[in-house]
Amino acid sequence: MNTLLALLKKETMEFNRTYKLLILFAVFLILAILSPLAAKFMPDIMAQFLPKEIAESFPTPSALDSWAQFFKNFSQIGLFVIALLFAGMIIHERNEGTLIILLTKGLH
Amino acid sequence: MSILTLEHLTKSFGAHQVIDDISYTLEEGRIFGLIGQNGSGKTTLMKLILGLLPSTKGKIFILDEEVSYGYTATNRHIGYLPDVPSYYPYMTAYEYLMLCGEITGMPKNVRKERVEHYLHLVGLAKNKKRIQQFSRGMKQRLGIAQALINQPKLLICDEPTSALDPIGRKEILDILQSIKHETTVILSTHILHDAEQICDEIALLHNGKFVITGNLSEIMTKHSKHQIQVTFHTENQACTFLEKLPFNEQIVHKSNSLIIEAKDLTHTQQQLFSLCNALNLYPSSIEVVQPSLDEIFLEVSR
Numbered sequence: 001m002n003t004l005l006a007l008l009k010k011e012t013m014e015f016n017r018t019y020k021l022l023i024l025f026a027v028f029l030i031l032a033i034l035s036p037l038a039a040k041f042m043p044d045i046m047a048q049f050l051p052k053e054i055a056e057s058f059p060t061p062s063a064l065d066s067w068a069q070f071f072k073n074f075s076q077i078g079l080f081v082i083a084l085l086f087a088g089m090i091i092h093e094r095n096e097g098t099l100i101i102l103l104t105k106g107l108h
Numbered sequence: 109m110s111i112l113t114l115e116h117l118t119k120s121f122g123a124h125q126v127i128d129d130i131s132y133t134l135e136e137g138r139i140f141g142l143i144g145q146n147g148s149g150k151t152t153l154m155k156l157i158l159g160l161l162p163s164t165k166g167k168i169f170i171l172d173e174e175v176s177y178g179y180t181a182t183n184r185h186i187g188y189l190p191d192v193p194s195y196y197p198y199m200t201a202y203e204y205l206m207l208c209g210e211i212t213g214m215p216k217n218v219r220k221e222r223v224e225h226y227l228h229l230v231g232l233a234k235n236k237k238r239i240q241q242f243s244r245g246m247k248q249r250l251g252i253a254q255a256l257i258n259q260p261k262l263l264i265c266d267e268p269t270s271a272l273d274p275i276g277r278k279e280i281l282d283i284l285q286s287i288k289h290e291t292t293v294i295l296s297t298h299i300l301h302d303a304e305q306i307c308d309e310i311a312l313l314h315n316g317k318f319v320i321t322g323n324l325s326e327i328m329t330k331h332s333k334h335q336i337q338v339t340f341h342t343e344n345q346a347c348t349f350l351e352k353l354p355f356n357e358q359i360v361h362k363s364n365s366l367i368i369e370a371k372d373l374t375h376t377q378q379q380l381f382s383l384c385n386a387l388n389l390y391p392s393s394i395e396v397v398q399p400s401l402d403e404i405f406l407e408v409s410r
Contacts, residue, residue, distance in 0.1 A: 006210035010196070017198035097194040101254060103180075104158055104188040105211045 003107055011089070020085050027081045028074075035070035036063075109171070111136045111185075111262050111292045112157065117166035119152055126152045128316030129166070134309075136261070139288055141307030141324075142296040143401075145409065148313045150296040151191065154264050157294075158188055170262065184212075187255030187291070191266040193247060197240035201232045201250050204239060205257055212258045226253040230283060245276035252283055256291070263287070264294045269302050281306050300401040310401075312408060319408050324401075331404045334373040335397040338380065339365040345389055352387060354379060367397065 015021050039061045047055040093099040112134040119127040126149040134140055144150050155161040157168055159180035168175040170182040195204055202223060209219035227233040230249040242250065248268060255263055265284070269277040277299075284293055285306050297303055303310055303324075310327065312320040320327055340346045343364045350361055358369040370376035373396065384390055 002213055003211050006207060009210075010207055013203070014196065014198060097190065097192070098196060100160065100190055101188070101193065101195075101208070102211055103160065104183050104186065105208050105258065106180075106184055106213065107211050 007107075024081060024085060028078060031073045031077065032070060035073055036066035039066035039069045109136055110134060111171060112294070113169040113172075115167045115169070117153075117156065117168060118164045119149075119156060119161065120164050125316050127156070127163075130316075130318055131166075132311065132318060132321065134292065134294070136292050137289070138308045139284065139293045139295060139306050141303035141310040142294060142313060143298065143300065143303055143310055143405065144296070144313035145298060149316060150313060151266055153313070154188070154266050154294070154296065157264065158183060158186060184258065185261045187258060187260035187263045189248075189251040189255045189263070189265040189268055191270065193251040193254070195239045195247070195250070198238055200238055201227060201235055201242075201253070204250070205253060208254050208257050214258075222257055222259075226256050229253065229256075229286075231279070245272050245279065248272060248276065248280055249283070252280070256287065260291055262294065263291045266296050267298070268295065269297060269299055277302065300405055304401050312405065314409055320404070327404065328398060328401075331399060331407070334370040334376075335399070336368045336370055336373075336376060336380065337365055337393075337395050337397050338368065338391045339393045340389070340391045345391075349383070349387065349389055349391075352383060354383070 042061060042065075043055065043058045046058060093102075110133045112132075114130050114132045117127055117130045118125070130153075142150050142153065152161065156163050157170070157175065159175045159177050159182065162177035170185050173182050175182045199207070205223040205227065206219060209223060214222070224233065227235075230253045232246065232250060232253065235246070239247070239250070248271075252265070252268070255265070263284075268280050268284070272280065281302060284295065287293070295303070295307065307324055309322065310320070310324055311318040320331075338346075338349070340349065341364065346361065346364045346366055350359065350366060353359065353368075360367040368376065368380075377394075380394065
């Protein structure tokens, strides 16, 4: 339990100091800005290349649409970024050799 | 009490046998030098002791407790300094040692005290820089602090001085010397000079076996050939002296000095001195040459 806590602390520090937190934050910020914009302009974009009747049948975008848009991006791109950021965690420790010292300190 | 016992330890990687049936017992409170060429199996032996590699045959005991691969409870007695220690570059030395202490399971107040003590011991106490800015020497010193943080009974250092400049080497050796009364040290090296300086006991690892083991001075006496070096002021004098030498022992002539291999040291010395008198030719120095560990090492590895 104590080791888990220690390692969690270490991971948080790593996350913070190697700018991974910043990357994650930036990705989500971009998604958050893009989503409402995409929802707002979607009918206009569609109108550009769809017949007039069909384009007019689209409902006016609401706040809910923008949230749905964000939620969709979140589960796709957001999760993808998280996976990328955390994927190397253990193999990195092993390759760099940083794990050896911790192993001899009683980590198992 | 013996801190480390190896019983018929064997390790092979495929067909290549790195450690070949080694049995050895190391007593507490000594500095043990493990000497061998690159690739002779020093690191492998250390990893076996740490339970980081499975042995092919044989057993290892630390304070009568058997080392098992994978679940390494015996490591609570051991501090390990890898040959190239790698740390988390974004931490400071203090943070790193605190992490090590926490993983060892020390309560917070004890941890703080020990981290400060060992940082002071290795001379990094005032350093607030992150590890990525550390020099090799500083990293090596941090490595020692890290290895000592759980106050181990056995400290294993894998080539702690190999990559350092003379000052860095001296610092490391001084630290190791200063902790001698607290912990047994196993030190691997191919720099024989370092071993000569601080080790009480050495083992020469060659072709998977300990070819020479024991007390350093004993080894020196056992393997010493009595050599006397006579140095003259000029080369001419050396030549004259060489012509008149009455005995036919092996003599090496190097510019203005002669190295004479003596079977009987006292007898040869007497002869030399009387010859000096007879020729009225006085050398600038006469000394008995001790073979260095290097020479013994080379002779054995041949």
